[in-house]
Amino acid sequence: MSAVSARPEGVPDLDVDKIRADFPILSRQVNGKPLVYLDSGNTSQKPRAVIDAMSSFAEQHNANIARAVHTLGTESTTAYEGARAKVASFIGAPSVDEVVFAKNSTEAINLVAYSMLAASLERGGDPRFKLGPGDEVVISEMEHHSNIVPWQLLCERTGATLKWFGITDAGRLDESNLEELVTERTKIVSYVHMSNILGTVNPVARISQRAREVGALVMLDCSQSVPHLPVNVADLGVDFIAFTGHKMCGPTGIGVLWGKGELLSVMPPFLGGGSMIGTVTMEKSTFAAPPARFEAGTPPIIEAVGLGAAVDYLSNLDMRAVQWHEKELTAYALPKLETVPGLRIIGPRVPVGRGGCISFHMEGIHPHDVGQVLDSEGVQARVGHHCAKPVCARFGIPAATRVSFYVYTTQDEIDALVAGLEKTRKVFG
Template identity: 75%
Template sequence: MTSIAIPAGMPQYDDVPRYDVAKVRADFPILDREVNGHRLVYLDSANTSHKPRQVLDVLGEHYAMHNANVSRSVHTLGTEATEAYEGARAKIAAFINAPSVDEVVFTKNSTEAINIVAYAFSNASLRPDADERFRLGPGDEVVISEMEHHSNIVPWQLLCERTGATLRWFPVTDQGRLDESGLQDLVTERTKIVSLVHMSNILGTVNATSRITERVREVGALLLFDCSQSVPHMPMDVVDYDADFVVFTGHKMCGPTGIGVLWGRGELLAAMPPVLGGGSMIETVTMARSTFAAPPARFEAGTPPIAEAVALGAAVDYLGSIGMQAIQWHEKELTAYALDALATVPGLRIFGPTVPVGRGGTISFALGDIHPHDVGQVLDSLGVQVRVGHHCAKPVCTRFGVPAMTRASFYLYTTTAEIDALVAGLEQVRKVFE
């Protein structure tokens, strides 16, 4: 691979995987755009990533040449569509080292994937013959953390309201790390499931999971990791992480919108009741009752996101061709560079870890007393795209005493020049509001 340019003053390593960032950027048509008369500087990949031609071409070709419904027809187009759809499932399974392709359930996003698990608990709690691991009621507990995205808070709040269970959570330290000091008292024999973000979408924190996993196994609870922000950026091995469920979403990893993944241990998926009823998820149907298909079909009622799944398979091919370790290292260098560069901006406060250890390429900050919406508007006028607001993580904003934050986030196509453009833009923001 061709080496990327390493900023002056940063450590030089010869034994890490690298790639040519300029060559990668050429695969993304949108990066040639101008915004408000300036070359586009896109620093919002934690929100959604851009799509390379290799993915866009596959998406277009599928609709143009292979469009048909899946698992319904014996004609040629139906067979091609089904093979492409199930082929994408196999690619995803290999990408995360799933023991079986049947453990990969296609959803529309991470939010739906988490809700499938939560509603499986809810449905099981109404059935006396349900697997005890999924039965939930008063006295039982669900554990999350204070740094979760709303998609990993609200479903569990609703589940606890429906069942009478209690929701508890890990707090966040002043440094933006998960506070595990109360682990033994928080995760107990009353805990039925622990659902945690792997990498925070607002703080950039990458949570160490081994101690929590060990405790979860001790008490016999289930464990879900929200990997929406980590699967796109680093190697993922579901066996190594010893989770029961892993969720992630396609549009943050060079794939299209409308497609996500729920991975679950095969025997757990087989024990879970369905959430949505309809076509394709059934075994038999009579007017009196129905029986249900084995996973993953049990959780994919109706016409699925076929073309989106095929394009996600192409995105996995693309990321694999570059190498997830190379992407991870590229972003590690970028993050170190960005933390140092942002530290030169007077009045700027970073939320979350301020060192490039145990954190990813997502940096949220405040610039003095300037409202993040004003920061974002001035940066946009300069072509620099960042996200502003509460980032679907309002409890984190509350924890740090601010109504909103500005967030810059990086990906495999981000350059140090773009970080320099951000810093220069922030200086312009200060001049406007000083």
């Protein structure tokens, strides 16, 4: 096992056998073999508690929110806002009104980018959100496409310039030119907290401090961190974070933007329509206070209920325990993978400053072929560029195979992965 520090005092072990019993899908077979699900970084499986919470809501409480005084409408509104309160507590948000529901991380990031575009076009928009020629946006080379494309579009439409941090050969964020990248011209720095392809957990304090020095905003893509380790927005010291429900035992179709209340209050709306207004006349509309301002139309109500149940489930496990379980799995997996001939790990090769997501390339074998052989053994791994094509280009590969762990992953499943990779090597010589 790779070197990993001792588990801190007070951090409990996860009862993985008990946890696995909570996930109905884990009892099925694939191609006649026991299911080995190693694609939780793509989407996690759902525990019975989440499935039951959504089913119960649909059966007993289904109605639209904030539109009726009847019993079902009140129950639905209470459930929806209750989920918001659970999320706020889970991430340490100072106020429940700082939690905005979106459909996923991508929409949450776009919400901020399009609000900045709107502010740039408006007269009297808050100067912190206004961009034009000479202004700059800073991202990183290790971003998911959802944290690249919105900023490219924003820069193209405003005349601002896009800049980025590079990646070291070890798969870490290259901060060596931080002061040259983040300057008085920088309006926002948006980067990933934990890489979805490299597994790298990026440091926050130094970049946030530099951004504060120059008056820039900071946004973190926490899609891979909030589900896997304790995240407290007050400790992060950033202005916005985005994450999604389906990677944290919840359903698809629900995500979260957290933003500082003072910033949300001056941001223009992203979408216009019902529920986000103050008043409407034929000449002009005024807008509701956040978070309603950013939740136009009927929201994903049942999905919010499911996310609330997922937050309850993870909270009961203790996110410190989740983090350490994955750290120990990663420490077990890295040296095991290194024994496979021709396998090259893309990203940090030690279980320090990284999460339980490991990507690799097998010399002479296309990742799609790797994935097919693994699937024949019941092992579910993701193959492709992982919506991170610049990372693949940085490491000179067309695509990669990725395995990602979660609360229900076992060492036996890692052994099954390695056996599948050894079979792949034999099949393709």
